[in-house]
Amino acid sequence: MHELSIMQSVMETVLAEADANGARQILAIGMKIGALTNVVPEAIEFAFDVLTKGTKAEGAHLKVEYLLTKSSCEECHFEFEVDNYSYLCPKCSSGRTKVIQGTELQLSFLEIE
Amino acid sequence: MQNAVRTTIEINSNVLGKNDQIANKIRGRFKSGGTLVLNVLSSPGSGKTALLEKTLHHFSKTLRVGVVVGDLATDNDAQRLKEWSPRVVPITTGKTCHLDASMVERALADIGDEPLDLLFIENVGNLICPSSFDLGEDSRVVLLSVTEGEDKPLKYPVIFRFADLVLVTKVDLAEAVEFRREAALKNIKQVAPGAAILELSAKREFGLKEWFAYIENRIAQKRKLAHG
Numbered sequence: 001m002h003e004l005s006i007m008q009s010v011m012e013t014v015l016a017e018a019d020a021n022g023a024r025q026i027l028a029i030g031m032k033i034g035a036l037t038n039v040v041p042e043a044i045e046f047a048f049d050v051l052t053k054g055t056k057a058e059g060a061h062l063k064v065e066y067l068l069t070k071s072s073c074e075e076c077h078f079e080f081e082v083d084n085y086s087y088l089c090p091k092c093s094s095g096r097t098k099v100i101q102g103t104e105l106q107l108s109f110l111e112i113e
Numbered sequence: 114m115q116n117a118v119r120t121t122i123e124i125n126s127n128v129l130g131k132n133d134q135i136a137n138k139i140r141g142r143f144k145s146g147g148t149l150v151l152n153v154l155s156s157p158g159s160g161k162t163a164l165l166e167k168t169l170h171h172f173s174k175t176l177r178v179g180v181v182v183g184d185l186a187t188d189n190d191a192q193r194l195k196e197w198s199p200r201v202v203p204i205t206t207g208k209t210c211h212l213d214a215s216m217v218e219r220a221l222a223d224i225g226d227e228p229l230d231l232l233f234i235e236n237v238g239n240l241i242c243p244s245s246f247d248l249g250e251d252s253r254v255v256l257l258s259v260t261e262g263e264d265k266p267l268k269y270p271v272i273f274r275f276a277d278l279v280l281v282t283k284v285d286l287a288e289a290v291e292f293r294r295e296a297a298l299k300n301i302k303q304v305a306p307g308a309a310i311l312e313l314s315a316k317r318e319f320g321l322k323e324w325f326a327y328i329e330n331r332i333a334q335k336r337k338l339a340h341g
Contacts, residue, residue, distance in 0.1 A: 085270035095306025113117035
């Protein structure tokens with residue numbers, strides 16, 4: 001959801017950083033997107049294509065690391081990938097679990113020349 | 114011709130960083146005064162406004178309660194709530210399907226400087242988008258009405274996961290819609306094992322005592338942190 005406004009925000013930072021570093025061209029943009037952010041890959045790629053046109057980032061490669069949802073059990077300390085949104089610990093069945101991965105929505109890096 | 118050097122610049126910035134910055138400003142504003150801030154979320158029509166009407170009425174003589182109410186169009190909900198509290202500010206978002214921290218910050222400018230005991234943020238009725246936006250709240254309260262069905266939490270797991278309290282509402286209609294209560298509770302506990310659960314009907318005034326007690330306990334906790 002909101003992939004266009006997410007990408008607009010990303011492009012603001014990207015273009016500012018590229019200019020600050022005297023870049024001639026942006027070759028790649030790296031992001032980390034967690035499964036709990038509701039971001040749809042096709043939509044983020046579409047937004048990227050649309051918003052990079054006519055900018056230093058046109059033709060750049062969008063490299064997204066999609067992160068799975070992971071939780072940690074506060075009772076037995078087991079860390080697990082969350083399967084089908086069930087947050088009960090698969091080892092000890094405790095409900096005292098904490099999300100440790102999956103909410104990331106990050107601009108990680110830029111490749112320029 | 115100069116040889117172009119391919120360089121990698123590490124950034125590692127949160128895309129929603131601006132929102133989170135404003136949310137933390139809001140959080141800071143209400144920390145020292147011990148104001149409890151609750152973000153109230155649900156589908157459209159789950160009973161947020163009806164519940165807030167009863168709540169504002171109950172606390173009208175004992176607590177200073179403020180409300181920020183979001184909707185795409187109309188300020189109908191704000192008008193209903195103004196009957197019970199002078200500190201109600203509508204946010205008409207136009208086309209935006211959720212509240213974000215900047216909208217809440219702007220609305221708070223109109224709520225006045227009087228210290229509050231409790232601030233409700235009645236979010237836009239939507240079980241998807243609001244979950245991504247920190248509004249500076251202490252807790253998220255997610256409503257699920259019996260008319261929505263017992264598998265709703267499984268269908269919208271992300272918003273339920275981040276609920277601190279799930280309110281099962283309109284329980285007076287449960288029999289009429291053949292609501293499967295045990296299944297609903299099981300589903301909530303699966304996607305939100307850490308959430309407290311209360312069942313109530315605002316209209317028939319069932320279960321409100323426990324909801325009011327929850328609020329009073331949370332305010333007491335917040336005050337202790339502020340002054341302790």
